[in-house]
Amino acid sequence: MSTSARSRVLISVTGWDPSDWVRLMSAEHDVVLEPEGSADPSIDYAVVWKHPQGILKSLPNLKAIFSLGAGVDHIMTDTDLPDVPIARVVADNLTRHMVEYVTWRVMDHHRQGSTYRAQQAKKVWSEPSQPTTDEVNVGIMGLGELGRAAASALLTLGFNVTGWARSPKNIEGVTCYAGNEGLADFLAATDILVVLLPHTPATEGMINYELLRGLRRDNALGGASLINGGRGKLQNEADILRALDDGTLKEASLDVFQVEPLPQTSGLWEHPRVFITPHAAATSDPAHLAPLILEQIKRFERGEPLNHLVDMQAGY
DSSP states (O other), rough: OTTTTTOOOEEEEESSOOOHHHHHHTTTTEETTTTTTHHHHHOEEEEEOOOOOTTTTGGTTOOOESSSOOOHHHHTTTOOSSSSOOOOOOOHHHHHHHHHHHHHHHHHHHTTHHHHHHHHTTTTTOOOOOOOOOOOOOEOOOOSHHHHHHHHHHHTTTTOOOOEHHHHHHHOTOOEEEHHHHHHHHHHTSSEEEEOOOTTTTHHHHSSSSHHHHHHSSTTTOOEEEEEEOOOOBBOOOHEEEEEEEHHOOOEEEEESSSSOOOTOOTTOOOOOOEEOOOOOTOOOHHHHHHHHHHHHHHHHOOOOOSSBOOOTOOO
């Protein structure tokens, strides 16, 4: 394809205002918003976030699909995808935001934030025991781009950092575990659990009561903590509440949920040891991400391979 030709791009977005994406992508391509272009034979590329299932299969000349977020589970739930490359977005902006979120929540659990907030509400002046970072082990589940960056930041603060992934990884300064055979040892060494796994059939519901029971509770912090900045469908929220109420978990920071927005009826909202953010750990900023997708299209049209392709078998 000639690089001078303007390709035709479908943008299909649910839950966001697409106007900035349209403006930025239109600088180099003809842009059509779903549903107007949902059966347009001239569409070359699709840029999507939670698109209606089945619409991409109806684009006969589609060449590639680009996710508007770091995850691709919103694409993979479509059981009728066309046989074209799917690319994740990997951006310094997204990575920095996730590292900030993880560091913030780890430090809050480490520095007894919930205890101080409770004391302030009751006007109590008391200093709880405070371990140093080298007495605390942070375990990160998911050692992709985000997990590796978070591990690096936590190491600089002096934490002991371990990691777990489905396949073996080697990261300097991080004790890595892998697969089902390494999970129990990983959990037993973890005081603060950070979840950054992708959502796949293999990881759905993985953060359940049985897994949480494996965390180290007899530690310098007085209990185990959970941080989930990955995907809501990784966790069983009833099990998290059970673990909080019976002491299996000391506290939790949750940015993602099984149903979003989190229903008003959820017991997580008012639990005194749960910190909630509205899937805001690392939001997709069009100003930072659109140029990356535009560059990917240029690469593809020059005949070069796309970066950050999804492994269809692995699901991420």
